[in-house]
Amino acid sequence: MIGVFDSGIGGLTVLADLEAELPDERLAYVGDRAYCPYGGRPAEEIIARTFAIADELVGEGATLLVVACNTATIAAIGPLRARHALPVVGIEPAVKPAVAQSRTRVVGVLATEGSLGGAKFHGLVAEHRGDAEVLTQPCPGLVDRIESGDLHGPATRALVEEFVRPLVEAGADTLVLGCTHYPLVRDLISEAAGPGVALVDPGAAIAKRTRALLAERGALSAGPGSVDLRATDGSDLEPLYRSLSR
Numbered sequence: 001m002i003g004v005f006d007s008g009i010g011g012l013t014v015l016a017d018l019e020a021e022l023p024d025e026r027l028a029y030v031g032d033r034a035y036c037p038y039g040g041r042p043a044e045e046i047i048a049r050t051f052a053i054a055d056e057l058v059g060e061g062a063t064l065l066v067v068a069c070n071t072a073t074i075a076a077i078g079p080l081r082a083r084h085a086l087p088v089v090g091i092e093p094a095v096k097p098a099v100a101q102s103r104t105r106v107v108g109v110l111a112t113e114g115s116l117g118g119a120k121f122h123g124l125v126a127e128h129r130g131d132a133e134v135l136t137q138p139c140p141g142l143v144d145r146i147e148s149g150d151l152h153g154p155a156t157r158a159l160v161e162e163f164v165r166p167l168v169e170a171g172a173d174t175l176v177l178g179c180t181h182y183p184l185v186r187d188l189i190s191e192a193a194g195p196g197v198a199l200v201d202p203g204a205a206i207a208k209r210t211r212a213l214l215a216e217r218g219a220l221s222a223g224p225g226s227v228d229l230r231a232t233d234g235s236d237l238e239p240l241y242r243s244l245s246r
Contacts, residue, residue, distance in 0.1 A: 001026040002210065003057030004066040005050075008036035008147045008231075009240060010181030011068030014091065014203045015227070016244040018066065021207035022214075024223035028057060029241075034232040037143040038071040039112035046114075050076035051083060053232075058084055063219065066210060067091060068180050071114040074121065087213045093121065093178035094202040096128040101198060102174040105132040108167030110189070111178030113138040135170055139163045139179070146181045157188050164192040177201040 002022070004015050008031050015029050030053050032038075038046050050072050054065055066089045067073045067080070073090035081088050093115065098107045107129075115121060116136050125134045142163065145156040167175060175193060177183055183201050190199060214220045229237040 001028055001057075001061045002064050002066060003028050003030075003054070003060075003062030004068050005030040005032065005053045005057065005072075006069040006180055007031070007038040007072065008033045008143070008181065009237065010143070010146070010179060010184065012237065012241050012244055013180050013183040013201070014066065014068035014206055015241065017203035017207040018210060019225070019227060021204070021211055022220075022225070024221045024225045025214075026221070026226050026228075028060065028062065028228040029230070029237070030057065031229075031231040031237055033147065033235055036147055037112065038069060038075075039114040039140075039143060041114075043075040046072055046075040047079055050080055054080055054084060058086070062086070064210065064213060065089070066206065068206075070179055071112055074115055074118050087217075089206060089210055089213065091180065091202055091206055092124055093176045094200045094205070095124055095134060095176060097205075098174045098176045098198075098200045099128055099130055099132045099134070101200070102132055102172075104171050104173040106135065106171040107132055107174045107176065108135045108137060108164075108170070108172035109176040109178045110137050110139055110163060110167075110182060111176075112143065113140060115178055135167055135172060137163050137167055139182075142185075143179065143181045146184050151185055152188070156185060157192075160185060160188045161192045164189055168193050168197060172197070174198045174200060
């Protein structure tokens with residue numbers, strides 16, 4: 001079983017990529033909605049929540065973990081790998097592929113304040129920016145709007161426009177969706193950015209990396225595949241997930 005978790009519903013976008021890439025695998029997803037968002041929480045609390053969920057999934061038989069949350073990856077993936085002797089796949093803003101495809105050599109990164117503030121993110125930018133300018137845009141409140149279910153309303157649209165416009169006006173032709181929640185409002189981000197601006201998120205790459213790790217260990221399943229969904233606040237994730245995975 002592959003255990004997948006996020007602070008809320010954002011990681012469902014990664015789960016959909018995993019199911020598409022690995023349809024014969026058993027997937028178990030936990031959305032920690034009782035503690036969402038992680039972005040403004042101290043690292044110690046994020047690590048504690050990550051440990052609690054990972055321990056639960058491993059206890060249920062997970063042999064590989066996917067941390068489908070940028071903030072949790074930054075805060076907790078090192079301690080998590082030290083805690084569990086199994087493969088742990090993290091997620092990080094897709095700066096490298098964004099820089100590679102940018103024509104204007106200006107890349108914008110949309111992310112939570114927690115993801116943008118750490119040394120890990122700054123190291124990622126330093127390693128991959130090359131001759132490009134990498135602009136960052138924290139998006140306070142956007143995860144909350146998405147978690148509330150408002151994926152298309154005027155308040156969410158206005159918030160997206162507020163965050164996207166400065167990056168495009170500064171010349172960015174490629175935007176990194178640096179939080180797994182943001183693909184859920186991909187249409188609004190694309191509209192705000194306008195034609196000719198590419199959006200990059202790492203979900204498909206995470207799924208391919210997971211397949212490669214399983215193949216290396218001779219652990220690819222012959223099926224049947226399944227998906228188990230749960231949220232720590234008891235909410236039903238099934239309708240939203242099925243809309244993503246058609």
